[in-house]
Amino acid sequence: MELDQRYVWITTRRLKPGTRDQFSRAWRPSTFPDGMLEAYECYAEDRDEVVGISVWDSAESRERYRLSDVEAERQRAMAPYVVSESSGFYSGRELRIPR
16 A cells, blocks of 8 residues: 555536526534544536535545444535435545646
């Protein structure tokens, strides 16, 4: 394993029109879990789509959170605003960009 290896969970959701603000409030977890290093909420400017990106210290940390009551509640809160969802879990590394 490389020292700079990261674990990234990426989820893309298509939202019901006009629900972006309500979704954003539901999307944010009540507590951020152990092992989550970074999280991003990225919206498409020209369509009702949001991409959530979270970076984890290990696959086990992400799996514990995925199966947690906090995540189950978050999923229930988001459901009324979501038309479709797809996600993937990846391992990777940061590419260093020379300055």
